[in-house]
Structures are given as structure tokens and as C-alpha cells.
Amino acid sequence: MAAELVHAGAVDRGLAYGDGLFETMRAHGGRLPWWPRHRARLTEGAARLGIAMPDEAKIDAALADALALAARDHRGDAVIKLLLTRGVGSRGYAPDEGAEPTLVLAVSPLPSISDRGLVVDLLDLRLAVQPALAGIKHLNRLEQVLGAREAAARGLDEGLMADGDGFVTCGTRANLFAHLDGRWITPPVDRAGVAGIARGVLLEQWRPDGGLHVAPLRIDDLSRVEALIVCNAVRAILPVARIGARELRARPDDFTQARAALAASHPAFHES
Amino acid sequence: MAAELVHAGAVDRGLAYGDGLFETMRAHGGRLPWWPRHRARLTEGAARLGIAMPDEAKIDAALADALALAARDHRGDAVIKLLLTRGVGSRGYAPDEGAEPTLVLAVSPLPSISDRGLVVDLLDLRLAVQPALAGIKHLNRLEQVLGAREAAARGLDEGLMADGDGFVTCGTRANLFAHLDGRWITPPVDRAGVAGIARGVLLEQWRPDGGLHVAPLRIDDLSRVEALIVCNAVRAILPVARIGARELRARPDDFTQARAALAASHPAFHES
Numbered sequence: 001m002a003a004e005l006v007h008a009g010a011v012d013r014g015l016a017y018g019d020g021l022f023e024t025m026r027a028h029g030g031r032l033p034w035w036p037r038h039r040a041r042l043t044e045g046a047a048r049l050g051i052a053m054p055d056e057a058k059i060d061a062a063l064a065d066a067l068a069l070a071a072r073d074h075r076g077d078a079v080i081k082l083l084l085t086r087g088v089g090s091r092g093y094a095p096d097e098g099a100e101p102t103l104v105l106a107v108s109p110l111p112s113i114s115d116r117g118l119v120v121d122l123l124d125l126r127l128a129v130q131p132a133l134a135g136i137k138h139l140n141r142l143e144q145v146l147g148a149r150e151a152a153a154r155g156l157d158e159g160l161m162a163d164g165d166g167f168v169t170c171g172t173r174a175n176l177f178a179h180l181d182g183r184w185i186t187p188p189v190d191r192a193g194v195a196g197i198a199r200g201v202l203l204e205q206w207r208p209d210g211g212l213h214v215a216p217l218r219i220d221d222l223s224r225v226e227a228l229i230v231c232n233a234v235r236a237i238l239p240v241a242r243i244g245a246r247e248l249r250a251r252p253d254d255f256t257q258a259r260a261a262l263a264a265s266h267p268a269f270h271e272s
Numbered sequence: 273m274a275a276e277l278v279h280a281g282a283v284d285r286g287l288a289y290g291d292g293l294f295e296t297m298r299a300h301g302g303r304l305p306w307w308p309r310h311r312a313r314l315t316e317g318a319a320r321l322g323i324a325m326p327d328e329a330k331i332d333a334a335l336a337d338a339l340a341l342a343a344r345d346h347r348g349d350a351v352i353k354l355l356l357t358r359g360v361g362s363r364g365y366a367p368d369e370g371a372e373p374t375l376v377l378a379v380s381p382l383p384s385i386s387d388r389g390l391v392v393d394l395l396d397l398r399l400a401v402q403p404a405l406a407g408i409k410h411l412n413r414l415e416q417v418l419g420a421r422e423a424a425a426r427g428l429d430e431g432l433m434a435d436g437d438g439f440v441t442c443g444t445r446a447n448l449f450a451h452l453d454g455r456w457i458t459p460p461v462d463r464a465g466v467a468g469i470a471r472g473v474l475l476e477q478w479r480p481d482g483g484l485h486v487a488p489l490r491i492d493d494l495s496r497v498e499a500l501i502v503c504n505a506v507r508a509i510l511p512v513a514r515i516g517a518r519e520l521r522a523r524p525d526d527f528t529q530a531r532a533a534l535a536a537s538h539p540a541f542h543e544s
Contacts, residue, residue: 003334005341008353008380015355015376017413018290024363049414050421062275069277079363081280083287091296091351091380093413093420093444104287108280108363128400129436133414140412141289141365142321142405145358148365149322164401172365
């Protein structure tokens with residue numbers, strides 16, 4: 001392919017600086033059951049970055065187009081990715097506050113999801129601590145790309161990512177729920193990581209009795225973790241079989257209850 | 273503008289994840305005098321990220337096209353930005369190791385550069401510490417975007433960025449040289465920041481007698497900085513007049529020598 005030659009004012013800031021946000025969503029039966037949650041996170045991210053949210057009608061029309069494509073090509077069950085950037089702008093980091101945001105919708109087939117427990121391990125790569133960007137799903141994802149490369153090179157199904165202060169925060173593409181010292185915890189995402197949609201549903205609906213806590217998970221704690229679940233909005237929850245060479249417990253009752261909590265709000269995640 | 277609807281495999285990873293690198297270069301007289309230095313940094317960045325460098329002939333042809341556009345529209349004096357991404361890829365962070373990189377060249381007019389000393393101050397935003405990405409000029413630049421927004425909101429010509437450990441590292445778009453405790457220093461860029469091209473030239477050629485050191489600059493040191501210079505490959509060096517309300521010394525002899533060191537390797541930076 002030849003190189004592209006453009007005037008600098010024509011480069012989208014999403015490409016130039018990763019100046020934008022995205023949402024990766026599981027469509028089911030031609031609908032996006034968790035769209036209100038994705039929209040809320042997108043809105044918070046836009047506010048944090050100072051990006052104007054497009055009109056709701058424009059987003060709805062774009063989602064309808066994406067769902068139509070998903071219906072035509074994938075019988076309505078697909079992954080729909082929404083990208084929102086600050087738009088096309090002149091050269092330089094300082095944004096033109098009047099720029100019109102760019103909206104891109106991308107449709108892809110569902111990934112194949114195995115039922116077997118995952119093999120994970122702590123990656124060598126550390127996440128940088130950046131409270132200004134933590135929690136939101138922005139487009140600066142080189143750490144996840146490098147983490148996924150390391151996980152693939154080590155033959156792992158998923159890599160566990162700790163931050164520079166030694167707190168295990170997430171997988172490269174998933175949040176974590178760990179059974180540690182007799183209780184379920186999920187790490188906070190206010191210094192690194194993303195506030196995952198499936199994580200949010202589980203926090204609200206999995207253990208309404210209070211048996212689930214947002215609490216730090218240190219690297220040293222990994223040797224005592226009894227059970228581990230990874231989750232995201234496409235694959236829902238998957239159990240972890242091993243951290244490195246160490247076998248974990250399955251806790252099938254807990255896993256079934258967690259999946260039921262997700263299925264209650266997203267019908268794609270009913271047990272098959 | 274309507275939203276764009278694509279198949280996920282058609283989204284460039286530069287847009288999806290900031291998965292790429294860039295160089296911003298000052299063309300002069302239809303040439304890029306510092307291209308070998310920019311190419312060396314690009315090559316190091318590509319190696320760090322595991323992105324295949326395009327053939328030299330392909331890059332040379334793309335640069336020739338960009339220089340032709342700069343000659344036609346800007347009499348050969350322009351800013352040429354080169355973007356290199358990992359290319360178009362399927363959904364997911366893990367890269368397809370066979371992807372063909374994307375090369376984009378963007379040409380823009382020179383910015384207006386004032387001769388007056390700059391007003392700078394320490395930004396509230398902190399840089400994240402990430403040795404895996406420090407030094408290279410990758411596309412994950414949200415910290416610079418947020419920093420530039422903060423600087424603009426505070427009416428600053430440039431914002432000084434410290435990392436989360438309290439080390440002042442750079443401006444939002446420039447490296448720093450500070451005269452502190454009787455000597456010139458420039459902060460290291462191995463935990464955050466970019467190894468700027470003009471910085472590299474100055475380190476080699478400004479004070480060959482050894483009167484220039486790579487050394488940490490702490491936030492507390494800012495109150496003792498006697499003189500400050502910011503530099504990048506487009507604007508070369510600019511003196512700082514004030515840090516916040518505090519006036520700095522000009523040290524015109526040092527400034528003239530530094531500019532001469534740059535001009536010796538890039539004729540755009542001769543004193544006018």
C-alpha cells in the first residue's frame with residue numbers, strides 16, 4: 001500500500017493522539033441490552049476529556065445502522081465497537097474546542113469462546129498509574145497491546161496486569177474478581193484500568209447480600225487467591241483454571257450465580 | 273457529518289489503540305536536515321512496540337511526496353508529520369504479527385513563533401511513569417492533550433509536566449533545559465517524556481566541554497531554577513521569561529550558543 005499524503009488539518013485526533021474513547025458491545029437478537037451502561041461510561045469519558053458528546057439522535061441512528069449490519073451478516077449476534085474521537089483538528093496537542101467529534105461504528109463476528117478454564121499469569125509489564133485517565137475507556141491502549149503481546153508470547157489465555165505500585169488491577173481485556181481470604185473482591189480502577197460494564201453489573205447484582213467488595217489485590221496476594229474470574233462485556237465471565245502452574249478452585253456455585261446475575265440483564269449470557 | 277460504519281477488520285490500529293508512532297519534522301529549503309535522527313528514533317520506537325519498519329525506499333518516496341507538497345504550498349518551509357501505525361487489524365489488542373504498517377504523511381505551515389520569552393508554570397496534571405513507553409514518540413498522547421488544555425485554560429504559553437513521583441520531565445510539546453545550582457541540566461526521559469531530537473542535538477553539541485548534564489529536576493527545584501529553555505524540532509529553542517509569577521534570568525550568551533549548536537545541524541534555526 002502506498003503511503004497516504006494529507007494536509008495536517010485532515011488528520012483525525014483519534015489517530016494522531018488517541019484522543020477519544022470507545023465502547024465494545026455485545027449485540028444479541030439485534031439489540032444492545034447494556035447500551036445504557038455503555039452510554040453512561042462514554043458520557044463520563046467525554047466529560048473527563050472535554051469531548052462534546054454527539055446528539056443522542058445521531059448516536060442512535062449510527063447504532064441502528066450497526067445493528068442492521070449485524071443482523072444482515074451475523075444474525076444479530078455480533079460485537080459492535082463504537083469509537084468517538086475529538087474529531088479532525090489542526091496540528092498540535094491543544095484541542096480546537098469547536099471541533100466536531102468523529103463517530104465510527106465497527107461490526108465484527110463474535111469471538112469463539114471456550115468453556116475451559118483459562119490459564120493466566122502475572123505479566124512483567126506494569127500499568128502506569130494515571131488517575132486522570134483511569135476508569136474510562138479511552139483510545140490510549142498501548143499498554144494493553146504490549147500486554148497482549150507478552151501474554152501471547154508466553155502462551156497465556158490472558159495476562160494479569162499490576163500497576164507500578166504492585167496492585168493487580170485487571171487483565172489485558174478484562175476485569176478481575178478474586179476469591180481471597182474467604183471473600184470475593186474486585187480491584188479498584190481509580191488509578192489504572194477500566195471500569196468494565198460486566199464488572200459494574202456484577203458489583204450491583206451478583207451478591208446483593210454484601211459478599212463482594214472493591215478492594216486492592218496485591219501481587220503478593222496472588223499466591224493466596226483461591227478462585228479467579230475474568231469478565232468483560234463481550235465474553236461475560238470466564239473462570240480461571242490456573243495462575244501460572246498453580247491450580248485454582250472452580251467454585252461452581254459462585255460462578256453459576258455470577259453468570260445468572262449477568263444473564264438477568266443481558267440475555268446473551270444465559271447458560272447454553 | 274454522518275457516522276462511519278465499517279467492518280471491524282477495517283479499523284486502523286493507530287485509531288483503535290494509538291498503536292503506532294510519529295515524528296514531527298521541520299522542513300527547510302525543501303529538505304529535512306534532521307531526518308536521520310528522526311528515523312533513528314522511529315526505528316527504536318518500532319522495535320520497542322514490535323512494529324515492522326517499512327522499507328526505506330517506501331519511506332523515502334513518501335517523504336519526497338511530502339516535500340513536494342511543502343514546496344508547492346509552503347515554499348519548502350513547513351512542518352511534516354510522519355505517522356507509522358501497526359496497520360489495519362482484526363478486533364482485539366493482540367496484534368496480528370503479519371500486519372502491514374500504515375504510513376501517513378501530513379504537511380502543515382510553520383507555526384508562528386514569537387521571540388518573546390514564554391510564560392510557563394507547573395501543571396496540576398501529572399505524567400504517568402511508564403518505562404516501557406518512555407522516550408519514544410508513540411501515539412498515546414492523551415496526557416499531552418490534557419496538559420495542553422490545562423495550559424491554555426491557565427493562559428500559559430507552555431505547561432511544565434512532572435511525573436507522579438515529583439520529577440519535572442518536559443513541557444507538553446517540548447523538552448526542558450534548566451540552569452540550576454550553577455549548571456545546565458535536562459531531565460532524563462527513561463520513565464516518562466520523549467527523547468526529543470533538538471534535545472539530542474543540544475546534548476551532543478551545545479556544551480562539548482561537559483557543562484551540561486542529564487539530571488533529575490524536582491518540583492521543589494523549580495523555585496531555584498535561574499534560567500529555563502524549552503526546545504523541540506519545530507520551534508528549536510525558546511527562552512522562558514517566567515515560571516508562574518517569578519522572573520527568570522535570560523542568560524543571552526548561553527542562549528545564543530545553544531541556538532548556534534542547533535543551527536550548525538539544521539539551517540532553519542540560524543538567527544534571523
